Amino acid sequence: MTDFYQVDSLLTPDERAVRDRVRTWARERLAPRAGDFWERGEFQADRVLELGELGIVGGIIGAYGCPSISSAAYGLASQELAYADSSFTTFFGVHSGLAMGSIALFGTEEQKQRWLPPMARCEVIGAFALTEPEHGSDAAHLETVAAPVDGGYRLNGGKRWIGNGDNFGVAVLWAQTPDGIAPFLFEPDTDGFSRTPMRGKLAKRGVTNVEMTFANCFVPESHRMPVAGFRNVAEILRITRHHVSWTALGEAIACYEAALAHARQRVQFGKPIGSFQLVQEKLVEMATEITKAQLLSLQLSRLLDAGNATAGMTAMAKANNSKIARDCARLAREILGGDGILLQNDVIRHMLDIEAIYTFEGTWDINTLIAGRELTGLSAFG
Numbered sequence: 001m002t003d004f005y006q007v008d009s010l011l012t013p014d015e016r017a018v019r020d021r022v023r024t025w026a027r028e029r030l031a032p033r034a035g036d037f038w039e040r041g042e043f044q045a046d047r048v049l050e051l052g053e054l055g056i057v058g059g060i061i062g063a064y065g066c067p068s069i070s071s072a073a074y075g076l077a078s079q080e081l082a083y084a085d086s087s088f089t090t091f092f093g094v095h096s097g098l099a100m101g102s103i104a105l106f107g108t109e110e111q112k113q114r115w116l117p118p119m120a121r122c123e124v125i126g127a128f129a130l131t132e133p134e135h136g137s138d139a140a141h142l143e144t145v146a147a148p149v150d151g152g153y154r155l156n157g158g159k160r161w162i163g164n165g166d167n168f169g170v171a172v173l174w175a176q177t178p179d180g181i182a183p184f185l186f187e188p189d190t191d192g193f194s195r196t197p198m199r200g201k202l203a204k205r206g207v208t209n210v211e212m213t214f215a216n217c218f219v220p221e222s223h224r225m226p227v228a229g230f231r232n233v234a235e236i237l238r239i240t241r242h243h244v245s246w247t248a249l250g251e252a253i254a255c256y257e258a259a260l261a262h263a264r265q266r267v268q269f270g271k272p273i274g275s276f277q278l279v280q281e282k283l284v285e286m287a288t289e290i291t292k293a294q295l296l297s298l299q300l301s302r303l304l305d306a307g308n309a310t311a312g313m314t315a316m317a318k319a320n321n322s323k324i325a326r327d328c329a330r331l332a333r334e335i336l337g338g339d340g341i342l343l344q345n346d347v348i349r350h351m352l353d354i355e356a357i358y359t360f361e362g363t364w365d366i367n368t369l370i371a372g373r374e375l376t377g378l379s380a381f382g
């Protein structure tokens with residue numbers, strides 16, 4: 001794996017062991033079928049229980065049946081999954097990071113005990129339902145309402161783009177309450193709930209996103225997590241954007257390595273194309289940006305474990321790494337020439353999947369503005 005500046009030497013033996021374990025599994029069990037499943041728009045569902053045995057699901061929670069690995073180890077696991085199959089990594093990110101992470105942060109003791117152990121084993125799949133048709137970047141202004149009634153809440157509204165929305169056992173669902181935006185544990189067999197898979201999606205085709213509708217759904221009081229306010233959404237995203245920075249890195253490295261291999265073996269004008277100065281310039285640009293991104297994500301992991309990673313820091317790493325991954329995919333595609341658009345060479349799949357990474361968990365613009373707000377003390381958005 002690409003490591004021009006020996007970043008590996010900055011990892012602990014435990015971190016290397018997690019990375020190597022996930023790498024072996026992902027390359028043997030995910031990568032060989034990733035392109036086919038992507039083309040058919042199908043999820044590698046039969047790999048879910050195997051993922052639960054890798055010791056990474058809910059990996060930074062460290063209780064309730066979840067392993068306790070460092071943020072760097074967790075990030076490296078995300079990187080390795082993304083190198084093999086970015087769609088499957090989105091399943092992992094939503095389930096383990098957004099859903100389990102929210103329950104660990106905001107749930108009651110009883111809620112954590114009920115949901116986290118089976119989710120750590122991947123027996124129950126989690127989703128995270130924040131985005132709405134009219135509220136993507138401005139998620140602070142959600143319109144889905146949970147109105148208090150006897151014994152619980154009546155939920156009305158709709159959600160869009162919800163990953164794992166077709167197969168979840170529990171969704172962390174954000175809705176307006178009289179106290180502000182609050183997270184609920186929502187189960188799919190609730191009366192009044194309906195969902196439609198989103199069609200025509202040309203990125204992350206190997207994982208399903210759905211639109212959800214809630215028509216007078218009853219949610220018992222015991223399913224509300226005891227926090228309120230948009231700051232809680234910001235808090236879970238502060239953590240998961242760290243994971244996404246590593247995911248983007250995995251895709252950038254996959255593209256770079258495909259380009260490097262092609263540049264060494266493809267002969268034009270009697271020479272390997274890697275001997276041409278313009279091709280070398282592209283490879284060096286990719287390797288330079290990957291190296292910078294590796295150091296950025298690793299230091300962010302260390303800050304996170306020390307309790308010193310701010311929202312601006314994780315936003316900056318997410319924005320940077322998704323941007324450089326996008327650039328690396330474009331350059332790799334160029335170096336592969338026509339072969340770059342063939343699905344069997346993986347680069348075009350990564351290139352399209354990165355478009356989703358660039359946009360979800362806060363677009364590049366929004367994450368840049370979160371970092372900008374922290375640097376200046378001035379908010380550029382409401």
Ligand SMILES: Cc1cc2nc3c(=O)[nH]c(=O)nc-3n(C[C@H](O)[C@H](O)[C@H](O)COP(=O)(O)OP(=O)(O)OC[C@H]3O[C@@H](n4cnc5c(N)ncnc54)[C@H](O)[C@@H]3O)c2cc1C
Nearest residue numbers: 128129130131136137161162163356360361362363365381
């Ligand atoms: C594949 C995929 C999976 C997803 N999975 C989930 C999921 O599991 N759960 C979930 O809740 N959501 C999910 N999302 C939703 C995702 O978080 C949103 O798409 C994202 O927040 C952007 O919202 P939007 O698409 O509505 O774009 P918009 O908010 O409409 O933005 C459109 C453009 O306007 C720009 N813009 C908006 N406001 C500003 C501003 N103030 N300043 C400058 N530029 C601005 C944006 O940067 C963007 O370029 C997913 C999305 C995708 C594509």
